[in-house]
Amino acid sequence: MSAVQAEPLDIYVGQGQMPFADATAGPTGLFGDLMHELCGRIQRQCVFRSVPWRRVLNEANADPHGIVLNLGYTAEREDDFLWLLDVLPTPYVLASVNRSFDSLADALNAGPVAVMAGTPRADAINAIRTGAQRVVEVTDPEQAAQLLQSGRVVAWYEIDLRAIYLWRQLGYQAPLRFGKPISRTRSHIAGSLKLDNAAALGQQMNDAFVDMRRDGSWQRILARYLGAEKSEALLSEGW
Numbered sequence: 524m525s526a527v528q529a530e531p532l533d534i535y536v537g538q539g540q541m542p543f544a545d546a547t548a549g550p551t552g553l554f555g556d557l558m559h560e561l562c563g564r565i566q567r568q569c570v571f572r573s574v575p576w577r578r579v580l581n582e583a584n585a586d587p588h589g590i591v592l593n594l595g596y597t598a599e600r601e602d603d604f605l606w607l608l609d610v611l612p613t614p615y616v617l618a619s620v621n622r623s624f625d626s627l628a629d630a631l632n633a634g635p636v637a638v639m640a641g642t643p644r645a646d647a648i649n650a651i652r653t654g655a656q657r658v659v660e661v662t663d664p665e666q667a668a669q670l671l672q673s674g675r676v677v678a679w680y681e682i683d684l685r686a687i688y689l690w691r692q693l694g695y696q697a698p699l700r701f702g703k704p705i706s707r708t709r710s711h712i713a714g715s716l717k718l719d720n721a722a723a724l725g726q727q728m729n730d731a732f733v734d735m736r737r738d739g740s741w742q743r744i745l746a747r748y749l750g751a752e753k754s755e756a757l758l759s760e761g762w
Contacts, residue, residue, distance in 0.1 A: 530719070531568040534558055534590045535583040537576035539639075539663040542688040542748040543593040543710070546573030554592040554610065556744045557735075558712065561608075564731040565724075575662070577641045589715035595708040597643055604713040607725040608732060611757075614704035615644055617678045618686040620671060624678050625702040631656040634677035637667035644680050644705075668693055680705070688748065 536546040536555065544554040551559065555571070562569040569590075574582055583589035584603065595613055596606060617624040617636070624630040627648050638645045640660035648658050659676055661667045668689045670676045679686060683701060690699055712728065714721050735741040745754035 529567060530588050531570050532562070532590050533583070533586050533588045534569050534571045534592060535579050535586075536571055536573050536592050537579040538573055539576065539665070540593055541664075541692075542684060543682075546571045550748070552593075553744060553748055554710075554712065556747070557610065557732075557741070558590075558592055560735060560740060560744075561712075561728050561731050564734070565727040567724075576639070583713075584715045584717070586715050587717040587719055589718065591713045593710055594713040595643070595710050597708060599643065603716070605716060605718055605721045605725070606711050607714050607721070608712040608728045609709050610712060610732075611710050613682045613684070613708055613710045615680065615706045615708070616683045616686070616701045616704055617680055618671065618683075618690075619678045619700045619702075620674075620697050621677070621700075623700040623702040627651055627680070627705060630678040630680075631658075635659050635670075635675065636678045636680055637661055637670045637676040638680040639664060639667065647706075648680055664689055665693065668695070672697070684749065687753075 536544045541552050544552040546555070558569065579591060583591045591604065594604065617627070617630050624633070628651060630636045631648070631652060635657040636648060637659045638648055640662055645660055652658055659670060664681065664685055667679045667681065668686070671679045672695050686699060714724070718724070732741070742754060742758060745757060749757070
């Protein structure tokens, strides 16, 4: 079966994932724009499906045409998905306003910490919480930004670029502070274990991504969401 004749790919996008991905009528994010471009270059029809994050992984992995955008590689997930395209590094940090925190324990000792529910970082911070320490789990990252800006939490455990993007989008003026990365992973485009012709698809996507880096397409996508200065800094670090 040729690429043109192949079944459409179902692209699962967790809600509240900007600046990485969104399936609304507005901007589709770094991964959304990248996937649209890849689908054209490899001549595959793609159907984008917006799903609450808690359902994304189960629904995608049950789908023989399922693709997940912006999935962080972890040891726990290693055998649950096919890792098709390594896109960018994602440091997890504690964002704050009044002081920076280098550890989850320090932040919890200072006050409530916001985190996205259903994520490995939510599991990690809840595992070390003790006594009266509080973790506030949110279903949308904007909620965490609002909690931090209002002072109802002292820190927000999140990917650095998401925190920066949403803080600016919401128009908050106070500068964000970041401690040392709590952990680092690589964010991928991943596929269902049932995905048809996954090896060939992964190779096509990787070849197309190399071409995008070569012809400047990827650089333009980064600048669209992060600005020219930030995107140039990231590219100089090997993005």
